Amino acid sequence: xxxxxxxxxxxxxxxxxxxxxxxxxxPRPEQPPRPQPLYRPADDRMLAGVGAGIARYLSIDVTIVxxxxxxxxxxxxxxxxxxxxxxxxxxxxxxxLSIAEEFIQSRAARSR
Numbered sequence: 001x002x003x004x005x006x007x008x009x010x011x012x013x014x015x016x017x018x019x020x021x022x023x024x025x026x027p028r029p030e031q032p033p034r035p036q037p038l039y040r041p042a043d044d045r046m047l048a049g050v051g052a053g054i055a056r057y058l059s060i061d062v063t064i065v066x067x068x069x070x071x072x073x074x075x076x077x078x079x080x081x082x083x084x085x086x087x088x089x090x091x092x093x094x095x096x097l098s099i100a101e102e103f104i105q106s107r108a109a110r111s112r
Contacts, residue, residue, distance in 0.1 A: 040086075042093045049093075050086035 038057045040049035051069055055062035073079030091098040097105070 038090055039093045039095075040090050047083075048087040050083050050090060053090050054086065 036057060038053060040053040041056065042049070044052040044062065046052075046066065051065040052062050055065045058065075069079045069083055071079070072082060088100040089098050091101075
């Protein structure tokens with residue numbers, strides 16, 4: 001009766017250690033792509049660019065977003081305050097702060 005156990009060796013020749021976790025040596029799972037920032041683009045605007053910005057952020061056709069906003073505006077009126085909130089809260093392309101953030105910071109600077 002053979003009581004010795006066979007030693008198995010792992011073939012690491014195909015392992016990419018440049019992406020390996022340094023604590024375990026195992027390859028790391030791929031990182032999901034970072035989402036693009038939400039902003040109101042300077043081009044492709046109808047009013048303030050809210051629909052175009054949301055469409056680019058979600059990677060969908062801008063017409064879909066515009067139709068949804070128009071339907072929400074007509075059916076119950078929720079689309080209008082939603083659009084105004086987007087205009088105030090989504091920063092313009094090339095700016096880091098939204099209109100609301102700029103207003104809050106200017107008010108805070110005046111109160112000092």
